[in-house]
Ligand code: FAS
């Protein structure tokens with residue numbers, strides 16, 4: 001088998017890259033380890049920046065997003081039973097949209113298959129070879145057969161636990177911080193108690209009230225990093241959510257899980273003809289709702305770089321990919337860490353708690369502070385990259 005760009009991973013990064021390349025008539029093949037049903041039902045991110053919404057519309061996959069997505073103007077920051085509204089649209093002129101990651105994945109997968117872009121699910125034993133050469137290869141198994149895919153370029157979009165970053169591990173510097181807590185997240189068949197999101201600081205720990213639709217709530221509680229989900233029967237979850245968030249509408253819990261929290265960046269995001277994008281290269285704590293949006297930003301930069309390299313043999317953008325991508329990666333890392341440090345119990349005692357409340361008070365009183373939070377949250381304009 002042969003293609004121009006072999007894409008490992010069929011999540012938001014890999015699928016968006018495939019759409020961007022297909023638009024430039026660059027041949028690509030997507031190799032995804034899981035089955036289609038699994039990938040399309042996996043509950044993860046829920047909040048899209050303006051840039052991401054704009055790009056999905058530009059790619060012609062925004063119709064259902066426009067019908068079913070919930071456009072929000074701001075968020076509430078809550079402490080001591082008081083909700084302070086940060087009107088991000090008024091402060092920045094930009095919005096955020098609630099639309100589940102699995103919906104984005106469905107829309108992208110359907111569009112790619114409609115355009116006859118090969119997306120192979122349930123591939124196994126993927127390995128990358130000769131990434132230093134001009135003809136890197138991907139070996140893998142699919143439907144019981146062994147395959148060799150010869151490429152001009154490989155895009156490693158296979159997430160934090162994928163094989164791509166491991167392939168160039170000796171060329172990578174890793175920057176990592178692991179938080180001493182995680183998020184217990186539930187999906188509940190219950191209409192959200194508020195129109196927009198509530199991020200809550202509470203002496204017991206952080207809580208987030210989000211949603212997926214007018215009838216489905218998405219709620220999170222900070223728990224210790226090593227917490228066992230078995231310790232949290234539904235009634236305990238609802239009781240703690242009420243304590244930290246105030247009003248919540250209860251309903252059948254259809255999904256429950258604990259997500260660890262880390263900040264991670266691999267530099268550089270490329271070596272030879274292998275380019276990393278999305279969670280394969282970086283992980284942010286979900287407090288800033290940046291994970292999916294960063295993945296899309298990476299490939300928004302990678303696609304023109306590969307197009308120049310493969311269509312006009314101009315390597316400049318490809319050589320500059322890491323530098324360009326890392327500007328926004330580190331901006332998002334800083335913002336996600338800021339939001340996490342401000343809102344979670346850092347187990348640092350009462351002094352830390354008073355500092356956090358001072359930051360929240362500053363945002364409530366200062367338009368400059370509120371605008372700084374708002375422009376990071378909705379996503380800085382796609383150009384110029386900061
Ligand atoms: P992904 O991990 O989404 O996709 C990688 C794909 O590669 C997967 O489909 C995987 O099956 C496949 N793959 C892995 N190894 C492979 C191999 N060897 N061969 C072939 N395929 C392989 N972000 C937010 O903004 N908000 C949130 O609330 C949020 N919640 C999250 C909850 C969880 C449990 C997790 C794990 C992540 C969460 N994230 C959240 C972050 C998440 O949304 C990621 O940022 C986003 O999925 C990044 O997209 P990709 O880079 O495409 O990686």
Ligand code: PHB
Pocket residue numbers: 044045046047197210211218286287288289
């Ligand atoms: C979500 O709805 O899953 C969500 C929203 C905002 C965040 C994190 C997760 O910061």
